[in-house]
Amino acid sequence: MKPPAIIILGEKSVAIARQIQNTIPHAIIYGLASRTQSADRQYSKFSEIVSELFCQGHAIIGICAAGILIRSIATLLSDKRAEPPVIAIAEDGSAVVPLLGGLNGANDLARAIANMLQIQAAITTTGDLRFQTSLLSPPDGYRLLNNDEQAKTFLADLLAGKTVKLIGIAPWLSESHLPFADDATHRIEVISSKISLESIESQLSSTYLVYQTTLIDRSETGGKLSIIGTGPGAAKWMSPEVKAILEDATDFVGYKTYINLIKEFTRGKPVHASDNRVELDRARLALDLAAEGKSVVIVSSGDPGIYGMAAAVFEVLDQSPDPQWNQITIYVAPGISAAQAAAAAIGAPIGHDFCMISLSDILKPWEIIAQRLTAAAQADFAIAIYNPISTQRRWQLTAARDLLLQWRSPDTPVILGHRMGRKGENVRVISLSELAPELADMQTVIIVGSSKTKNLQWSDRQYVYTPRKYN
Incomplete structure (x- = not known):
């Protein structure tokens, strides 16, 4: 497949062009030499570069008016089955219009770009609009x-x-x-x-x-395993990249509570939900499914690399590798963490140096947890505490508070973020001396401020922030 050409007329379009390039990594940005300095390649005449690339079979993505694209290739149109996609995008990213190449993926390409820009592509093909697919232009495979x-x-x-x-x-x-x-x-x-x-x-x-x-044996070519983070829960916090991965997936693997966060993407597709304490089994299942040539998604809430499934997958690959997994492509797609969501809801409590520590002693003993809490407190980090409490494990939060009080003032601001991004979300601010087990559960993230973290009453709202400058 020839790399798509993103054609721009001025430096103002570079930012959107780079966003598109992130969505279509092999695309090349062509910029008008007299007006751009940041393009991958430069050209001197718009109509000449468009017609040349069109004749060579490159998809054309013009960040410009539709008319100038049409006039550049009008005399070249002859066979719609052979014509590459031609797409016009408004300079401000407000519109994505596929003009030509509907039989060669123009509408799908336009939708991918529009999804990244968080708008609707202006699809005008009747079949695509009514049936949400193109019978005349099947997808790869x-x-x-x-x-x-x-x-x-x-x-x-x-x-x-x-x-x-x-x-x-x-x-x-x-x-x-x-x-x-x-x-x-x-x-x-x-x-x-x-x-x-x-x-x-x-x-x-x-x-x-x-x-x-057209795939002779998908098990020979290998499938794809994407480890994604949904964010804390609200759909608005899910990245466009993650949404695109979920839409393309064939199978979903994950803790049933997290699978429920993405149920709009799982309709009609196999879902492999499981309990929360079988991470390694879940990782092996996902790898086995991907080895069959499937496009598998492992679902984590928040960010998959922060107390999520990403580490579990790589742990399995490292400690019990299976030759059938060798052809799998693995990709980790980041998400917004609960700590980030709670911090944003109250201001900027992690606006300076901070760390994250889990109080769960399932995978490490309390002695290690206490050692890390002590080190973080001595170094005066703001601390985001995950997994503060469970039905069987309640004493650690009190012990953590008492340990932190050796290095922090009792008045140190503490943020309790409960069910961030989900129904029942609640954020409150207390002092470190008030921190108690009954105030938290496993769906609570706790942020303990540093010695510099401040409460701020501004207008009719309370904020908490940690200054950028440290003396």
């Missing part, structure tokens, strides 16, 4: 065996009210808005790459579409 006329007639029939039955497995079809019915007049079948075209070609018609998988 599938190819349509019917000819153009058969496929166009099939689509026109569905738009006119005919129904369709799906035979075989293809998430991009089963999760679409196609008019499925068991007694349908039309059929779509998904067949293996091992079936020859000759054996089925005579059956193809305008009422029978066939898609063939």
Whole structure:
């Protein structure tokens, strides 16, 4: 696949271009030489670079008016099945409009960019709009065996009210808005790459579409394991990258409470939910599923690298490797942590040096926890405390408070963030001397200020912050 070309006319467009490049990492930014200094490559004439890249088969993403793109390639249009995607994006990122290349992924590319920009792509293709998929342009891993006329007639029939039955497995079809019915007049079948075209070609018609998988053996190529952080709970705190990963996933693995946070993405897909204390088993299951060629997501709340599932996966890979996992691609997608959410809700209590410590003694003894609390208190860090209490473990929070009081004033501000980003969210400020087990549970994150952390009453609100300067 040739790298998409992001074409800009001025330096003001560089920021959006880089955002798009982060979404499409192999894309190249082309900037007008007289107006840009930060592009990957430079050009002197807009129409010449657009027509040249278009003829070479590069997807064109122009951060400019749609008209200038159209005029640059108007004389080159001849075969819509061969034309690469051409997409116009407003300079301020307020609009994403696919202009050409709908049969070669323009709409999907536009949606990916729009998702990153947190807007809706201006899709105008009737089939895509109504059915939320493109029958004429299947995604990577599938190819349509019917000819153009058969496929166009099939689509026109569905738009006119005919129904369709799906035979075989293809998430991009089963999760679409196609008019499925068991007694349908039309059929779509998904067949293996091992079936020859000759054996089925005579059956193809305008009422029978066939898609063939193009991956010879997905277990040989390896799947993908994404370890994601949903953030504390609110959908608004979930990153666009994480949302895109969830939308593309074939399987979901995670603690059932965290799986419930993303249920809008799991409909119609396999979900492997489990208890909270089987992290290593969960990691092995996810790796095994990915080894089958699937796109698997392990779900953590907050950030997966902060007391989350990322470490569990790498621990399994390190301590009990399996050769079948060797071809898997592993990716960790960060999320907003509960400590960040609680801090933001009350001001800036971790605005200077801080650390995070878990009071759970399941994976480390209390002696180690106490040693780390002491070191952090002596060094005057603000401290975010995770897992402060459980039904069987209540004494540690009192012990931690007493230990910290050896190095902190009893009036030190303490923030209790409960169920951040979820129903029942509550943030309150107390003093260190008031900290007690009955004020917290496993869904509470506690931030203990440093010796410099201050309470601030401003207008009608209370804030807590730690000054940037330390004397």
